[in-house]
Amino acid sequence: MKRKLKQLQKVGVLLFVVVFMVSCTDDLNIIPNDEDTLLADEAFANEAAYKQLLAGVYANLALTGTDGAGSSNIQGLDAGTSQFGRVLLYLQTLSADQMIWSYENDPGTREIQRNIWTAQNPLILGMFSRSHATIAFANNFLNETTDEKLDSRNVSAGVRAQIVNYRAEARLLRAMSYYYMMDLFGKANFVTETSGINVVPPVIERPELFTFIEEELLAIENDLIDANQNEYGRVDKGVAWMILAKMYLNSEVYIGAPNYDKCLEYCNKILTSSYTLATDYKHNFMADNNTNSATNEIIFPIVSDGATTQNFGPTTVMINGSVGSLEVNGQEVGVTQGGWGGALRVRKQFADLFGGGLFSNDDRNTLITANRPIDITDISDRDTGYIIQKYSNATSTGGFGIDLTFVDTDFPLFRLADVHLMYAEAHLRGGGGTLATAVDLVNDLRTRANNPNLISAGDLTLDFILDERSRELHWEAHRRQDLIRFNRYTGGNYNWAWKGNGSNGISIPAHFDLYPIPNLSLSSNPNLTQNPGY
Incomplete structure (x- = not known):
């Protein structure tokens, strides 16, 4: 099933590039790589093209181009700095208190993990541009599936019925891109399917x-x-429902008004639907998480495949990067033995969340600590700091992914465990529900992780929730957002190793709660203005 989906996504990206170039605008400089592709109207002679075109919207979340892992369909952007999941991980996780990247000569990483970024950072540009590319792809899909276009092509009734769902999916993917723009940048170029062609948005x-x-x-x-x-x-x-719940949880940050009751309402919608927690926590992060017990927990993945559509996405980065410089443990997780030589480690403040003996046997504690100091006083010293083995290219049945570099492991962008913790937080912040339910939902996660240290009502505080979210959801691109919501990101209320470029952490200014608008983006749209402080 996953291989079929990935093949469809690759075809979809190629078709989308052609249709986009013919019928929309070249503002994003999306370049087709196949001289044999057909023009827009000819492409739709086969009604299967509509699903392929929709697959192209999805594929922009995983792929950067159609000519291998190093290709990019956005001119001027490198594949390694513009893959959606990877740059999202960097901006939400590497910028906070959980992760360190050893090779600071990699474009943009030094500035992100030391919180000293500027509007010239290529990772920030990658996120801004890739998100707008999804918006453009979705808009183009909607333009190609209007009643007028379908009538002119004599599209069959059966396909037209499916296109109702397809159009809703495209609109959701567009809304999700705007959600990330709102969260990370606080503004966006605003275009819909009704916007004019080649107009300044x-x-x-x-x-x-x-x-x-x-x-x-x-x-x-x-x-x-x-x-x-x-x-x-x-x-x-x-x-x-998941996007709405997360928006309502963070609405005091976004619009200055609480909506915790609405957050809890949409958490309940998810909790009372057919999603269930994976039987094993680790199933969520394995190469067969599309078929093992995680399939009912993962609400939406960024799909990865080590053969059909290779890319340097977040799971490829994290699995190869987590192989230790001392441990050389790649064979255990289904990649080359040396992996990427200790590219990733964890910061002390994250490791401390699993200290004290209460989490020694917790399945969420995958820290490897032997022969390693907890502190990282020199980021380039890959032998210091603990490493982690959360993600794996191994399967739940004892096998491995098909490739030893490009992994089969899907990235869980949204999963049910997050809903358990959002319910508990929304309740504590006055959103309603019951304390008993909130405690049970947290304990469900601890029980699933084989941690016998269940909590009682008196243990459930906001500080506890912030720590438990890190234990449960680390390296899943949530941490920056969480710290901002708890007023722990900027300022000096909470410092972590290398925050603000200080080895022990220092205060960073409040305007860092938003990323700057990239300079190249500013130059392409005179309506864009820079965020304050940059």
């Missing part, structure tokens, strides 16, 4: 983005497949 900021995303997700709900019922790797009502 207007720019909208957080309040308008929040309203648009909310209204869009509510408007398409009835046209989406029911929660957890769509083809693996595609969005459905559960994904829409």
